[in-house]
Amino acid sequence: MYYEQRNIFFKYEIRDWKTWGDVFQSVSIFEPLIKRIFEIEQIPFGKIENTKPGTHGVFKVGKYIVKIFAPKASEYDSTSAYETEIKAMDIAHKLDILVPKMIAKGSVDDKYEFNYLIMEYIDGITIGDIKSSLSSDQKYIIGKKIKWIVDRFSKSSEHINEIEVINRTLASDKWMDCPKDIKDMQTLFLNQIKDEKRVFVHGDLTEDNIIITPNFDIYILDFADAVSAPKIYEYMPLIADAFSFDKDFIRGFFGDINIHELATLCLHGILVHEYGFQSIKQLFTDVIDVKTLKEQIYFAMGKV
Missing domain, CATH: 3.30.200.20 (Phosphorylase Kinase; domain 1)
Incomplete structure (x- = not known):
């Protein structure tokens, strides 16, 4: 070879x-x-x-x-x-x-x-490698800083590429094997938001793409999945992966949000994202319908 x-x-x-x-x-x-x-x-x-x-x-x-x-x-x-x-x-x-x-x-x-x-090269540690050692106050501060970053992203409506995220997700073979009632819910929700304002989103704010420096500055890496999309497109990798449903990160980012509002944001963030169903399979077990998906989201957020 x-x-x-x-x-x-x-x-x-x-x-x-x-x-x-x-x-x-x-x-x-x-x-x-x-x-x-x-x-x-x-x-x-x-x-x-x-x-x-x-x-x-x-x-x-x-x-x-x-x-x-x-x-x-x-x-x-x-x-x-x-x-x-x-x-x-x-x-x-x-x-x-x-x-x-x-x-x-x-x-x-x-x-x-x-x-x-x-x-x-940025001298720092990914949020994935540091979050288990952070205090509650540190997580709260980081959550607030990431909120500022996401809000700054959404200030830009500059066209990034030709990707239309709603149509891409609806047509994606990555969702092909999901239970029918979840797919039906997704279709209904995405059609409801298809005319929402498109803003700049990173699209992959996972624990490996957020760097914390020794001074607690936050750098964002890997913009290859950036796209113009409804702002909610940003939430699924952020809540589930970068924050790991941690209550202190979430409180810093969302403020005093109740668990029902947060569960809805998480569910909608999953439904809109091209990799949402892959995340379901990685995060949860035995998701056979909408009911079990919602139950597992609530269970994951039981600490909030």
């Missing part, structure tokens, strides 16, 4: 999503290509280290982060994600939201054509 071809720096054969998944975190396979990219951009090269796995190849290189997007040979065209991330980071920067500084962007024509971004 390896090729000895002059001037080819990436020598692994990618045939589909599985073969991309086999190597996208491999330092040894990506190192020659990354060295070539840093040479092209005239950026000092350093030690390559893995970061948290995602969809694309993301590595720490000295004081930088390099993100190499999946090539078309993976059977996933990441061009839109690449263009979206560039535009969305620029919008966030204009909104005074802390994001990594963009150092370089481009495309390298190697064995495959790879789009890439080089950004500054």
